[in-house]
Amino acid sequence: MPDTQYSTRSIPRISLHDFDSRIDAITAELVAAAETDGFFALVDHGLSASEIEAQFEQAARFFALPDEVKATVPFSHRNTGWEKGAQIRPSTGRADQKESYQMQFGAMMDGMWLPKDTLPGFREASLAFMHKVQAVSEKLMVCFARGLGFEDDYFVKAHDVTRPNIQTVLRQLHYFAVDPSVPTPEGYHRAGAHADWDFVTLLFQRPGQSGLEICPGREVFSEFGLGDSWTKVEPAAGEIVCNIGDLLMSWSDDRFKSTFHRVKTPTDPAVDYYGPRYSMAYFNQPTTDCVIQGPLKKYPAVTGSQFTEAAMRRNFAALEATKKKAMDKREEAKGGMVAAAS
Numbered sequence: 065m066p067d068t069q070y071s072t073r074s075i076p077r078i079s080l081h082d083f084d085s086r087i088d089a090i091t092a093e094l095v096a097a098a099e100t101d102g103f104f105a106l107v108d109h110g111l112s113a114s115e116i117e118a119q120f121e122q123a124a125r126f127f128a129l130p131d132e133v134k135a136t137v138p139f140s141h142r143n144t145g146w147e148k149g150a151q152i153r154p155s156t157g158r159a160d161q162k163e164s165y166q167m168q169f170g171a172m173m174d175g176m177w178l179p180k181d182t183l184p185g186f187r188e189a190s191l192a193f194m195h196k197v198q199a200v201s202e203k204l205m206v207c208f209a210r211g212l213g214f215e216d217d218y219f220v221k222a223h224d225v226t227r228p229n230i231q232t233v234l235r236q237l238h239y240f241a242v243d244p245s246v247p248t249p250e251g252y253h254r255a256g257a258h259a260d261w262d263f264v265t266l267l268f269q270r271p272g273q274s275g276l277e278i279c280p281g282r283e284v285f286s287e288f289g290l291g292d293s294w295t296k297v298e299p300a301a302g303e304i305v306c307n308i309g310d311l312l313m314s315w316s317d318d319r320f321k322s323t324f325h326r327v328k329t330p331t332d333p334a335v336d337y338y339g340p341r342y343s344m345a346y347f348n349q350p351t352t353d354c355v356i357q358g359p360l361k362k363y364p365a366v367t368g369s370q371f372t373e374a375a376m377r378r379n380f381a382a383l384e385a386t387k388k389k390a391m392d393k394r395e396e397a398k399g400g401m402v403a404a405a406s
């Protein structure tokens with residue numbers, strides 16, 4: 065495995081203060097960031113650091129429950145629920161070292177909330193937080209619509225969280241603490257390199273719990289950004305790190321860049337963070353029936369559910385290919401050993 069290359073380029077910090085009167089200037093900044101880095105950090109977005117921390121505390125309450133209880137709301141194809149060590153990234157072919165719980169606003173959450181007395185107040189607090197993050201997301205949607213020449217409310221309507229078929233997700237993440245005295249096994253990842261397949265992701269991190277690395281823009285020379293130049297993104301209190309997802313890349317005829325990122329395995333006690341990491345990713349996903357097509361019609365029109373299904377299929381095919389490659393390698397190594405012994 066080649067050593068990771070790092071670059072220290074920073075991602076743009078964009079302030080949303082006085083949004084209504086500054087909307088043109090903010091749009092210009094967001095569009096420039098989306099066209100180049102695909103990543104940016106939002107400040108003055110209206111969510112306070114204590115509101116964000118309060119939701120991290122809700123997440124910690126959830127993850128502190130026994131696995132048997134969390135397993136009563138298991139992750140499913142509806143893209144909601146809890147999983148532990150079960151998300152395999154095509155880039156690594158191995159499961160991320162984490163647990164996660166995904167919540168949605170609509171019908172996909174039927175049966176996926178824990179009973180009230182198991183976790184009092186959790187559902188109400190989480191939904192209230194999700195609505196606040198939605199309000200920030202909608203500001204981005206208005207700017208991106210303007211940038212692409214659509215009506216202001218074009219993307220907002222396609223991501224209407226009051227409709228039962230909305231697919232938007234808040235994923236709560238808990239990466240397990242790592243023992244620095246035990247050498248890291250090869251292929252271990254907190255979250256393997258990937259691009260998100262949503263519209264735009266809003267990521268919340270806790271100060272001190274570092275590990276996020278991004279591969280800005282589409283300067284990648286390998287399929288999963290592996291071997292390319294990575295940039296560390298240190299968590300800062302109150303900041304929301306955003307990245308363009310595959311959906312917006314396609315909806316903008318590839319003008320805006322969906323970018324690779326990962327959560328690094330701690331490998332060096334002198335610089336890396338080994339403690340537990342909590343993060344929250346808000347994935348803006350469209351309603352199942354909205355129609356997706358860029359202004360230049362570079363790609364055929366698809367519905368929100370077709371886009372989701374295709375993304376899942378693509379991921380699955382990439383995963384199968386990775387697994388096959390690993391198996392062929394093992395077979396080759398076996399053959400080599402036999403040849404050496406004979």
Ligand SMILES: O=C(O)CCC(=O)C(=O)O
Pocket residue numbers: 235237255260267269276325326327343344345
């Ligand atoms: O935990 C993080 O910082 C990143 C999570 C992420 O990229 C994802 O869940 O898609």
Ligand SMILES: [Fe+2]
Pocket residue numbers: 258259260325345
């Ligand atoms: Fe991601």
